[in-house]
Amino acid sequence: MSIAETPKRPVGMHPKKFAMWLFIVSVVMIFAALTSAYIVRQAEGNWAAFELPSIMYYSTIVILLSSASMHWAYLGAKKDDMSQLKNALTITSVLGVIFLILQFIGWEDLVAMNVFFVGNPSGSFVYVITGLHGLHIVSGILYLFIMLYAAFKNQINSGTIVRIEMCANFWHFLGALWIYLFIFMLMNR
Template sequence: MNVTLIFLAAIIAIILWWLAGQRLTSKPWLETGSVHLPAHDGADRPPVPAVKVGLFVFLGVVGALFSLAVSAYFMRMASADWWGMPVPRLLWVNTAALILSSAALEWAKGEARHGRMDRLRPALAMAMALAVFFLVGQIQAWRELVAAGYVLADNPANSFFYMLTGMHGLHILGGLAVLAYTTVKAFASEASTDRLSLRVDLSAVYSHFMLAVWLLLFALFAGWANDFVDLCRTLLS
């Protein structure tokens, strides 16, 4: 339960920090003048798109879902029928692919902001290819574990591994569908630069969040998170 509260507090803190940066907590009915949100340097800033606010709300819900699953994982670990399972070496390669995919989207975000379509297209294609590689690698890791005898119903550790990686993979697949649509629009000659830049920005935010979730899960499966949880419990007790 403590792990859930810590994770939820971190998610809420990130959302509040972002909202404060966008000045969505300001009171427009008490302000006069331009309806544009002023930037910190005094220049006018365009209003934040509603779809971006919606994405952050959605990510907050997804973060709560994963936090509950991770909390259940830690509680189930204390049972006598829990046997740990090895972490396939392929997961290291998959993790590197997801990191590079997120970095490619960050690169694409900068190119889209400056309207450099000739550099944006390969950046998006690279990000999409690496995300596909990650999903294929996750499926291959499943196959290796099953071939080694670590089946779903063997023990709770196996069940949690397949459930958490499967749930994460489904979210990656959903983000990949949006990224594929954005990539197709980038290669279209009539693509709108402003709308395309917003799509790339949203895809990058989603990718960075799912990368953070995967790094947490990877640390969990590798056993690195146990010491951190013990420290949190000590501080909260």
């Protein structure tokens, strides 16, 4: 009696998800390089210490709330609750835009504190780090708008979960990245 082995299913990942994770790894590398350069440059001296604008604390709360609403959208898609999906994606998109507005207000506060992009490297680093993160937030908001459009066209459901899962993973990554950057800048003034 011969027992035929059934072939094991190879461990795999959707190609688009794999590409997204490669992109996320490259973004991590960019910010790891920036925060490393920040530490090295700070150690060289001529580094102006200043408080981060208080508005950045509020933007941190907003990004955390947006991550929660993004998870709510994902759960809505998973259980085919189109109303929940659409509402949650709308809330996440609005919170993403609010985050960007708060970041711009934070830049205005930095200028009011005489911290400029040109001048002391400490200010330059804060503008570059927050600006580059903001650029990634813009790409995340565009992704959210694409998902929102697809949701209103009823193109997202539990059977087509990959796209919303990718969007949620990217958005959660952006939120986690901001938390890291914010704490890093608080601890390394």
